Amino acid sequence: MRELELPKVDLSGLDLTCLNQKTWAKARADIDDALKHFGAFEVVYDEVGSELRGGLFGQAVPDLFAVPDIEKLISASEVPSHELGTKVVLPSHKDPNYISIISQHNIGGLEIETSNGEWISTNPIKNSFTVLIGEAFMAWTNGRFQAPRHRVKMDRSKERYSVVFSTIPSFSNDVINPPKELVDEEHPLLFKSFKYYDYVNFRFSDEGERHNDALKFYCDA
Numbered sequence: 001m002r003e004l005e006l007p008k009v010d011l012s013g014l015d016l017t018c019l020n021q022k023t024w025a026k027a028r029a030d031i032d033d034a035l036k037h038f039g040a041f042e043v044v045y046d047e048v049g050s051e052l053r054g055g056l057f058g059q060a061v062p063d064l065f066a067v068p069d070i071e072k073l074i075s076a077s078e079v080p081s082h083e084l085g086t087k088v089v090l091p092s093h094k095d096p097n098y099i100s101i102i103s104q105h106n107i108g109g110l111e112i113e114t115s116n117g118e119w120i121s122t123n124p125i126k127n128s129f130t131v132l133i134g135e136a137f138m139a140w141t142n143g144r145f146q147a148p149r150h151r152v153k154m155d156r157s158k159e160r161y162s163v164v165f166s167t168i169p170s171f172s173n174d175v176i177n178p179p180k181e182l183v184d185e186e187h188p189l190l191f192k193s194f195k196y197y198d199y200v201n202f203r204f205s206d207e208g209e210r211h212n213d214a215l216k217f218y219c220d221a
């Protein structure tokens, strides 16, 4: 059986000052298709060069983990030898935010769940990032795009770094409401408008953690 793969969208060389070019129209259509089907895609972007990545993973991230308090956290999670082997180290979840752009270094392990419950392994290459949408963006699109569940599975004896760039609403203007163009008879409103940070507080509360679909419970229309 062929292994499932996330769709790849190549944005290398696209001119950011000229968004009405044909190449952008194709990129937008590819992204729209990927987000409708998977809520995620692999973006190839050569402009983030190996030097920048090298600086991030070769220096900035290890330096961060060398800070004493962070080191304590790492050693607290050192793995007993009987638990070695490939395991889920970050349980399946949806991100609450708009968009996560994830860069994995050397050791992959991020997996995305499809709508029929299959898991897709990501295969990050040197010039790619995994992009996935969160619950706030799903609500803003009135469910046109689904926020995918994802998890990290890896051999726990290895050292893995990943960096997540996350887009979130501003503190002063955090009400999530779909634009009126995305709500009509065929697409009735799915989520009542909600304040993002109130939802995040609920999501990570004991009660919120008990719900498999916290967003639906919190603001189902």
Ligand SMILES: O=C(O)CCC(=O)C(=O)O
Pocket (backbone or CB within 6 Å): 090, 095, 102, 104, 110, 150, 152, 162, 163, 164
């Ligand atoms: O480490 C990764 O690849 C993913 C991390 C993640 O899903 C998260 O921080 O929400």
Ligand SMILES: [Fe+2]
Pocket (backbone or CB within 6 Å): 093, 094, 095, 100, 150
């Ligand atoms: Fe996540």
